[in-house]
Amino acid sequence: MRRRRGGRMVLSALSGALFLGGLGLFSYPLLTDVYTERVVQDQLAQEFERLEVAAADTWQPTMAAGSPLTRIVIPTLDVDTIVVAGTTPAALRAGAGHYPDTPLPGTVGNVGIAGHRTTYGRPFHRLDELQVGDEVWLLTPVGDHRYVVTDPPDDGNCVPTSAGAACITHPRDWSVVAPTDDAMLTLTTCHPKGSAAQRLIIRAALADSHPPGTRAPQDSDRSADV
Template structure:
Protein backbone atom coordinates (compact mmCIF):
# COMPACT_ATOMS: atom_id res chain seq x y z
CA UNK A 1 0.00 0.00 0.00
CA UNK A 2 1.39 3.36 -0.98
CA UNK A 3 1.80 6.19 1.50
CA UNK A 4 -0.97 8.16 -0.16
CA UNK A 5 -3.35 5.18 -0.04
CA UNK A 6 -2.54 4.52 3.61
CA UNK A 7 -3.14 8.18 4.42
CA UNK A 8 -6.49 8.15 2.67
CA UNK A 9 -7.52 5.00 4.53
CA UNK A 10 -6.57 6.57 7.85
CA UNK A 11 -8.51 9.72 7.01
CA UNK A 12 -11.59 7.70 6.08
CA UNK A 13 -11.33 5.69 9.30
CA UNK A 14 -11.08 8.85 11.36
CA UNK A 15 -14.04 10.35 9.51
CA UNK A 16 -16.10 7.22 10.12
CA UNK A 17 -15.23 7.28 13.83
CA UNK A 18 -16.14 10.96 13.99
CA UNK A 19 -19.49 10.31 12.32
CA UNK A 20 -20.22 7.45 14.72
CA UNK A 21 -19.37 9.66 17.70
CA UNK A 22 -21.53 12.47 16.35
CA UNK A 23 -24.37 10.05 15.76
CA UNK A 24 -24.10 8.75 19.32
CA UNK A 25 -24.14 12.31 20.69
CA UNK A 26 -27.20 13.21 18.62
CA UNK A 27 -28.97 10.04 19.77
CA UNK A 28 -28.15 10.88 23.39
CA UNK A 29 -29.46 14.42 22.92
CA UNK A 30 -32.67 13.14 21.31
CA UNK A 31 -33.17 10.68 24.17
CA UNK A 32 -32.68 13.46 26.73
CA UNK A 33 -35.08 15.86 25.01
CA UNK A 34 -37.79 13.41 23.96
CA UNK A 35 -37.69 10.90 26.80
CA UNK A 36 -35.71 11.90 29.85
CA UNK A 37 -37.11 15.43 30.24
CA UNK A 38 -40.60 13.92 30.13
CA UNK A 39 -39.66 11.48 32.87
CA UNK A 40 -38.29 14.29 35.03
CA UNK A 41 -41.41 16.40 34.56
CA UNK A 42 -43.71 13.46 35.26
CA UNK A 43 -41.90 12.84 38.53
CA UNK A 44 -42.13 16.53 39.47
CA UNK A 45 -45.84 16.64 38.60
CA UNK A 46 -46.57 13.61 40.78
CA UNK A 47 -44.96 15.38 43.72
CA UNK A 48 -46.83 18.62 43.09
CA UNK A 49 -50.15 16.80 42.74
CA UNK A 50 -49.60 14.98 46.03
CA UNK A 51 -48.83 18.28 47.74
CA UNK A 52 -51.87 19.91 46.15
CA UNK A 53 -54.20 17.17 47.43
CA UNK A 54 -52.69 17.56 50.90
CA UNK A 55 -53.30 21.33 50.68
CA UNK A 56 -56.92 20.67 49.78
CA UNK A 57 -57.35 18.47 52.84
CA UNK A 58 -55.58 20.85 55.22
CA UNK A 59 -57.06 24.10 53.86
CA UNK A 60 -60.44 23.28 52.26
CA UNK A 61 -61.29 26.97 51.92
CA UNK A 62 -58.00 27.86 50.28
CA UNK A 63 -54.59 28.75 51.65
CA UNK A 64 -54.09 32.50 52.15
CA UNK A 65 -50.28 32.44 52.11
CA UNK A 66 -48.67 34.07 49.07
CA UNK A 67 -47.28 31.33 46.81
CA UNK A 68 -43.53 30.97 46.46
CA UNK A 69 -41.73 30.27 43.20
CA UNK A 70 -42.11 26.61 42.34
CA UNK A 71 -45.14 26.02 44.57
CA UNK A 72 -48.04 24.07 43.07
CA UNK A 73 -51.09 26.36 42.86
CA UNK A 74 -53.94 24.52 41.18
CA UNK A 75 -54.73 21.88 38.59
CA UNK A 76 -55.73 22.53 34.98
CA UNK A 77 -58.11 20.19 33.15
CA UNK A 78 -58.71 20.67 29.41
CA UNK A 79 -60.94 17.91 27.98
CA UNK A 80 -60.31 19.04 24.39
CA UNK A 81 -56.69 17.97 24.85
CA UNK A 82 -57.58 14.55 26.27
CA UNK A 83 -59.85 12.95 28.87
CA UNK A 84 -56.85 12.48 31.17
CA UNK A 85 -55.23 15.89 30.47
CA UNK A 86 -54.38 17.13 33.96
CA UNK A 87 -51.50 19.41 34.93
CA UNK A 88 -50.51 21.10 38.17
CA UNK A 89 -49.75 24.78 37.61
CA UNK A 90 -46.69 26.00 39.51
CA UNK A 91 -45.81 29.54 40.54
CA UNK A 92 -43.34 31.28 38.20
CA UNK A 93 -42.36 31.19 34.55
CA UNK A 94 -38.56 30.87 34.73
CA UNK A 95 -37.26 28.02 32.57
CA UNK A 96 -36.38 25.80 35.52
CA UNK A 97 -39.90 26.29 36.90
CA UNK A 98 -41.63 25.56 33.59
CA UNK A 99 -39.68 22.31 33.43
CA UNK A 100 -41.92 21.13 36.29
CA UNK A 101 -45.13 22.05 34.47
CA UNK A 102 -47.22 25.03 33.32
CA UNK A 103 -46.29 28.18 35.22
CA UNK A 104 -48.39 31.03 36.58
CA UNK A 105 -47.13 34.49 35.67
CA UNK A 106 -46.35 36.18 39.00
CA UNK A 107 -48.44 39.28 39.72
CA UNK A 108 -51.27 38.16 37.41
CA UNK A 109 -54.62 37.22 38.91
CA UNK A 110 -55.35 33.92 40.61
CA UNK A 111 -58.26 31.77 39.37
CA UNK A 112 -61.65 33.37 39.87
CA UNK A 113 -60.25 36.79 40.72
CA UNK A 114 -60.88 39.92 38.68
CA UNK A 115 -58.01 40.29 36.24
CA UNK A 116 -56.05 37.94 34.01
CA UNK A 117 -54.99 34.52 35.25
CA UNK A 118 -52.01 33.97 32.93
CA UNK A 119 -50.19 30.66 32.48
CA UNK A 120 -47.26 29.64 30.26
CA UNK A 121 -46.20 26.12 29.34
CA UNK A 122 -43.84 24.09 27.19
CA UNK A 123 -45.09 22.93 23.82
CA UNK A 124 -42.23 20.47 23.32
CA UNK A 125 -40.08 18.47 25.79
CA UNK A 126 -40.57 18.41 29.58
CA UNK A 127 -43.93 16.70 29.28
CA UNK A 128 -45.04 19.13 26.53
CA UNK A 129 -48.25 20.13 28.35
CA UNK A 130 -49.26 22.68 25.70
CA UNK A 131 -48.22 20.60 22.68
CA UNK A 132 -51.74 20.66 21.23
CA UNK A 133 -52.86 24.04 22.51
CA UNK A 134 -53.57 25.05 18.91
CA UNK A 135 -56.47 22.55 18.90
CA UNK A 136 -58.51 24.64 21.35
CA UNK A 137 -61.60 26.17 19.77
CA UNK A 138 -63.85 29.03 20.83
CA UNK A 139 -66.38 27.67 23.28
CA UNK A 140 -64.07 24.95 24.65
CA UNK A 141 -63.89 24.75 28.43
CA UNK A 142 -60.78 25.02 30.59
CA UNK A 143 -61.32 23.88 34.18
CA UNK A 144 -59.20 25.07 37.08
CA UNK A 145 -59.25 22.96 40.22
CA UNK A 146 -58.17 25.16 43.13
CA UNK A 147 -58.02 24.48 46.88
CA UNK A 148 -61.13 26.64 47.35
CA UNK A 149 -63.24 25.30 44.48
CA UNK A 150 -63.61 24.86 40.73
CA UNK A 151 -63.43 27.58 38.08
CA UNK A 152 -64.68 27.07 34.54
CA UNK A 153 -63.30 29.27 31.77
CA UNK A 154 -64.57 29.32 28.19
CA UNK A 155 -62.17 29.94 25.30
CA UNK A 156 -63.03 33.19 23.51
CA UNK A 157 -60.03 33.85 21.26
CA UNK A 158 -56.60 32.70 20.10
CA UNK A 159 -53.82 34.34 18.12
CA UNK A 160 -50.17 34.17 17.16
CA UNK A 161 -48.05 37.07 18.45
CA UNK A 162 -44.41 38.13 18.65
CA UNK A 163 -42.44 37.08 21.76
CA UNK A 164 -42.14 40.76 22.68
CA UNK A 165 -45.92 41.27 22.85
CA UNK A 166 -46.14 40.97 26.62
CA UNK A 167 -49.41 42.86 26.89
CA UNK A 168 -51.28 39.59 26.34
CA UNK A 169 -50.74 38.88 30.05
CA UNK A 170 -51.82 42.37 31.16
CA UNK A 171 -54.82 42.55 33.57
CA UNK A 172 -56.88 43.31 30.45
CA UNK A 173 -55.15 41.30 27.69
CA UNK A 174 -53.83 43.53 24.93
CA UNK A 175 -54.72 46.71 26.81
CA UNK A 176 -51.96 47.52 29.29
CA UNK A 177 -52.86 50.11 31.89
CA UNK A 178 -56.59 49.48 31.70
CA UNK A 179 -58.34 48.48 34.94
CA UNK A 180 -59.86 44.99 34.70
CA UNK A 181 -63.52 44.32 35.43
CA UNK A 182 -63.72 40.70 34.22
CA UNK A 183 -62.16 37.39 35.24
CA UNK A 184 -60.10 36.13 32.31
CA UNK A 185 -57.44 33.55 31.56
CA UNK A 186 -54.54 33.59 29.11
CA UNK A 187 -52.55 30.50 28.10
CA UNK A 188 -49.19 31.10 26.40
CA UNK A 189 -46.80 28.74 24.61
CA UNK A 190 -44.17 28.73 21.86
CA UNK A 191 -45.03 28.71 18.16
CA UNK A 192 -44.28 26.74 16.09
CA UNK A 193 -44.23 23.64 18.27
CA UNK A 194 -40.49 22.97 17.86
CA UNK A 195 -39.51 26.62 17.61
CA UNK A 196 -39.79 29.84 19.56
CA UNK A 197 -39.96 32.58 16.95
CA UNK A 198 -43.55 33.41 17.94
CA UNK A 199 -46.06 32.77 20.71
CA UNK A 200 -49.42 31.02 20.55
CA UNK A 201 -51.86 32.71 22.93
CA UNK A 202 -55.32 31.49 23.93
CA UNK A 203 -57.76 33.66 25.89
CA UNK A 204 -60.74 32.58 27.96
CA UNK A 205 -63.47 34.06 30.18
CA UNK A 206 -64.75 32.78 33.54
CA UNK A 207 -68.27 31.36 33.12
CA UNK A 208 -68.83 29.29 36.27
CA UNK A 209 -67.55 28.93 39.81
CA UNK A 210 -68.24 25.94 42.06
CA UNK A 211 -67.43 25.27 45.68
CA UNK A 212 -65.35 22.31 46.81
CA UNK A 213 -68.50 20.76 48.26
CA UNK A 214 -70.29 21.01 44.91
CA UNK A 215 -67.62 18.86 43.32
CA UNK A 216 -66.19 19.01 39.80
CA UNK A 217 -68.16 20.19 36.76
CA UNK A 218 -70.30 17.54 35.08
CA UNK A 219 -68.01 17.21 32.06
CA UNK A 220 -65.16 16.02 34.29
CA UNK A 221 -67.35 13.46 36.04
CA UNK A 222 -68.15 11.52 32.87
Protein backbone atom coordinates in the same frame (compact mmCIF):
# COMPACT_ATOMS: atom_id res chain seq x y z
CA MET B 1 -0.45 2.50 5.87
CA ARG B 2 -0.25 4.11 9.28
CA ARG B 3 -1.79 7.32 7.93
CA ARG B 4 -4.65 5.41 6.34
CA ARG B 5 -5.23 3.45 9.51
CA GLY B 6 -5.21 6.67 11.58
CA GLY B 7 -7.59 8.34 9.14
CA ARG B 8 -10.04 5.46 9.40
CA MET B 9 -9.91 5.65 13.20
CA VAL B 10 -10.63 9.39 13.15
CA LEU B 11 -13.54 8.89 10.74
CA SER B 12 -14.93 6.08 12.88
CA ALA B 13 -14.68 8.20 16.02
CA LEU B 14 -16.31 11.16 14.26
CA SER B 15 -19.13 8.96 12.92
CA GLY B 16 -19.73 7.57 16.40
CA ALA B 17 -19.82 11.04 17.93
CA LEU B 18 -22.28 12.27 15.29
CA PHE B 19 -24.48 9.22 15.84
CA LEU B 20 -24.52 9.71 19.60
CA GLY B 21 -25.22 13.41 19.18
CA GLY B 22 -28.13 12.71 16.84
CA LEU B 23 -29.48 10.06 19.18
CA GLY B 24 -29.31 12.51 22.07
CA LEU B 25 -31.17 15.20 20.14
CA PHE B 26 -33.84 12.70 19.13
CA SER B 27 -34.33 11.21 22.60
CA TYR B 28 -34.14 14.44 24.63
CA PRO B 29 -37.80 15.51 24.14
CA LEU B 30 -39.02 12.00 24.94
CA LEU B 31 -36.88 11.77 28.07
CA THR B 32 -38.07 15.15 29.37
CA ASP B 33 -41.70 14.15 28.73
CA VAL B 34 -41.34 10.89 30.65
CA TYR B 35 -39.46 12.53 33.54
CA THR B 36 -41.95 15.39 33.87
CA GLU B 37 -45.06 13.22 33.62
CA ARG B 38 -43.93 10.32 35.82
CA VAL B 39 -41.68 12.02 38.35
CA VAL B 40 -42.22 15.78 38.57
CA GLN B 41 -46.00 15.78 38.07
CA ASP B 42 -46.51 12.87 40.49
CA GLN B 43 -44.59 14.72 43.20
CA LEU B 44 -46.45 17.97 42.53
CA ALA B 45 -49.82 16.18 42.61
CA GLN B 46 -49.01 14.80 46.06
CA GLU B 47 -47.97 18.26 47.30
CA PHE B 48 -51.10 19.79 45.76
CA GLU B 49 -53.36 17.32 47.59
CA ARG B 50 -51.75 18.30 50.91
CA LEU B 51 -52.29 22.04 50.44
CA GLU B 52 -54.44 23.65 53.13
CA VAL B 53 -55.47 27.17 52.18
CA ALA B 54 -58.11 29.30 53.85
CA ALA B 55 -58.40 32.07 51.26
CA ALA B 56 -56.71 33.20 48.05
CA ASP B 57 -55.65 36.60 49.41
CA THR B 58 -53.63 35.01 52.22
CA TRP B 59 -52.25 32.25 49.99
CA GLN B 60 -50.53 34.19 47.20
CA PRO B 61 -48.06 36.17 49.39
CA THR B 62 -46.73 32.92 50.88
CA MET B 63 -46.35 31.11 47.56
CA ALA B 64 -42.85 29.91 46.66
CA ALA B 65 -41.62 29.68 43.06
CA GLY B 66 -42.02 26.16 41.73
CA SER B 67 -44.68 25.18 44.26
CA PRO B 68 -47.99 23.70 43.05
CA LEU B 69 -50.62 26.39 42.48
CA THR B 70 -53.48 24.94 40.45
CA ARG B 71 -54.48 21.93 38.39
CA ILE B 72 -55.45 22.84 34.82
CA VAL B 73 -57.94 20.52 33.15
CA ILE B 74 -58.87 20.96 29.48
CA PRO B 75 -61.34 18.14 28.69
CA THR B 76 -61.31 18.51 24.89
CA LEU B 77 -57.51 18.16 24.79
CA ASP B 78 -57.18 15.52 27.56
CA VAL B 79 -54.97 17.90 29.53
CA ASP B 80 -54.66 17.41 33.30
CA THR B 81 -51.53 19.11 34.64
CA ILE B 82 -50.35 20.68 37.88
CA VAL B 83 -49.35 24.31 37.29
CA VAL B 84 -46.59 25.72 39.49
CA ALA B 85 -45.91 29.26 40.67
CA GLY B 86 -43.56 31.17 38.37
CA THR B 87 -42.48 31.03 34.73
CA THR B 88 -38.71 30.72 35.11
CA PRO B 89 -37.02 27.96 33.09
CA ALA B 90 -36.66 25.94 36.30
CA ALA B 91 -40.35 26.32 37.16
CA LEU B 92 -41.49 25.47 33.64
CA ARG B 93 -39.71 22.12 33.82
CA ALA B 94 -42.92 21.10 35.56
CA GLY B 95 -44.71 21.68 32.25
CA ALA B 96 -46.74 24.80 33.05
CA GLY B 97 -46.31 27.87 35.25
CA HIS B 98 -48.36 30.80 36.54
CA TYR B 99 -47.20 34.32 35.66
CA PRO B 100 -46.31 35.74 39.10
CA ASP B 101 -47.70 39.24 38.46
CA THR B 102 -51.14 37.96 37.51
CA PRO B 103 -54.01 37.12 39.90
CA LEU B 104 -54.92 33.70 41.22
CA PRO B 105 -57.56 31.53 39.50
CA GLY B 106 -61.14 32.54 40.21
CA THR B 107 -60.35 36.16 41.06
CA VAL B 108 -60.94 39.34 39.08
CA GLY B 109 -58.22 40.12 36.57
CA ASN B 110 -56.20 38.29 33.94
CA VAL B 111 -54.81 34.96 35.16
CA GLY B 112 -51.74 34.09 33.06
CA ILE B 113 -50.43 30.56 32.57
CA ALA B 114 -47.53 29.55 30.30
CA GLY B 115 -46.98 25.97 29.20
CA HIS B 116 -44.59 23.92 27.09
CA ARG B 117 -45.74 22.89 23.64
CA THR B 118 -42.87 20.46 23.19
CA THR B 119 -40.74 18.75 25.89
CA TYR B 120 -41.43 18.61 29.64
CA GLY B 121 -44.78 16.88 29.29
CA ARG B 122 -45.89 19.33 26.55
CA PRO B 123 -49.28 20.09 28.18
CA PHE B 124 -50.05 22.82 25.61
CA HIS B 125 -49.03 20.75 22.57
CA ARG B 126 -52.53 20.95 21.06
CA LEU B 127 -53.52 24.35 22.41
CA ASP B 128 -54.17 25.64 18.89
CA GLU B 129 -57.05 23.17 18.56
CA LEU B 130 -59.21 24.90 21.17
CA GLN B 131 -62.45 26.42 19.90
CA VAL B 132 -64.63 29.22 21.24
CA GLY B 133 -66.89 27.69 23.92
CA ASP B 134 -64.46 24.97 25.05
CA GLU B 135 -63.98 24.64 28.80
CA VAL B 136 -60.80 25.15 30.82
CA TRP B 137 -60.94 24.25 34.51
CA LEU B 138 -58.55 25.62 37.12
CA LEU B 139 -58.79 23.57 40.31
CA THR B 140 -57.40 25.10 43.50
CA PRO B 141 -57.62 24.38 47.24
CA VAL B 142 -60.10 27.27 47.60
CA GLY B 143 -62.36 26.46 44.64
CA ASP B 144 -62.82 24.88 41.21
CA HIS B 145 -63.16 27.52 38.50
CA ARG B 146 -64.64 26.94 35.04
CA TYR B 147 -63.46 29.19 32.23
CA VAL B 148 -64.90 29.25 28.71
CA VAL B 149 -62.71 29.99 25.69
CA THR B 150 -63.55 33.28 23.96
CA ASP B 151 -62.44 35.07 20.82
CA PRO B 152 -58.78 36.18 20.78
CA PRO B 153 -57.80 39.54 22.34
CA ASP B 154 -58.84 42.39 20.05
CA ASP B 155 -55.81 44.64 20.58
CA GLY B 156 -54.27 44.57 17.12
CA ASN B 157 -51.09 42.84 18.30
CA CYS B 158 -52.31 39.25 18.35
CA VAL B 159 -53.20 37.92 14.89
CA PRO B 160 -55.98 35.28 14.86
CA THR B 161 -55.16 31.92 13.34
CA SER B 162 -57.09 30.57 10.38
CA ALA B 163 -58.81 27.97 12.59
CA GLY B 164 -59.68 27.75 16.26
CA ALA B 165 -59.72 30.44 18.92
CA ALA B 166 -55.96 31.11 19.12
CA CYS B 167 -53.95 34.10 17.97
CA ILE B 168 -50.24 34.59 17.33
CA THR B 169 -48.09 37.39 18.73
CA HIS B 170 -44.48 38.42 19.42
CA PRO B 171 -42.74 36.46 22.21
CA ARG B 172 -42.21 39.67 24.21
CA ASP B 173 -45.77 40.97 23.82
CA TRP B 174 -46.66 41.29 27.52
CA SER B 175 -49.95 43.03 26.73
CA VAL B 176 -51.65 39.63 26.47
CA VAL B 177 -51.19 39.12 30.23
CA ALA B 178 -51.93 42.74 31.16
CA PRO B 179 -54.60 43.34 33.86
CA THR B 180 -58.25 43.18 32.83
CA ASP B 181 -61.41 44.46 34.52
CA ASP B 182 -63.13 41.08 34.19
CA ALA B 183 -62.09 37.64 35.44
CA MET B 184 -60.15 36.24 32.51
CA LEU B 185 -57.60 33.52 31.76
CA THR B 186 -54.77 33.75 29.23
CA LEU B 187 -52.82 30.67 28.16
CA THR B 188 -49.52 31.17 26.31
CA THR B 189 -47.16 28.76 24.57
CA CYS B 190 -44.45 28.72 21.92
CA HIS B 191 -45.25 28.91 18.20
CA PRO B 192 -44.63 27.17 15.92
CA LYS B 193 -44.04 23.83 17.61
CA GLY B 194 -40.37 23.45 18.46
CA SER B 195 -39.63 27.17 18.10
CA ALA B 196 -39.77 30.20 20.39
CA ALA B 197 -40.06 32.69 17.52
CA GLN B 198 -43.67 33.58 18.37
CA ARG B 199 -46.32 33.02 21.02
CA LEU B 200 -49.68 31.31 20.63
CA ILE B 201 -52.40 32.77 22.84
CA ILE B 202 -55.76 31.48 24.09
CA ARG B 203 -58.15 33.72 26.05
CA ALA B 204 -61.00 32.44 28.25
CA ALA B 205 -63.55 34.08 30.57
CA LEU B 206 -64.56 32.89 34.04
CA ALA B 207 -68.00 31.26 33.77
CA ASP B 208 -68.54 30.06 37.34
CA SER B 209 -66.77 28.91 40.50
CA HIS B 210 -67.55 25.94 42.72
CA PRO B 211 -66.36 24.49 46.04
CA PRO B 212 -63.06 22.61 45.87
CA GLY B 213 -63.44 19.03 44.66
CA THR B 214 -66.47 19.76 42.46
CA ARG B 215 -64.64 18.84 39.27
CA ALA B 216 -63.23 15.53 40.61
CA PRO B 217 -66.44 13.43 40.28
CA GLN B 218 -66.83 14.60 36.66
CA ASP B 219 -63.26 13.48 35.93
CA SER B 220 -64.04 10.05 37.39
CA ASP B 221 -67.24 9.74 35.41
CA ARG B 222 -65.43 10.68 32.18
CA SER B 223 -62.69 8.13 32.84
CA ALA B 224 -65.24 5.42 33.55
CA ASP B 225 -66.94 6.00 30.21
CA VAL B 226 -63.76 5.51 28.17
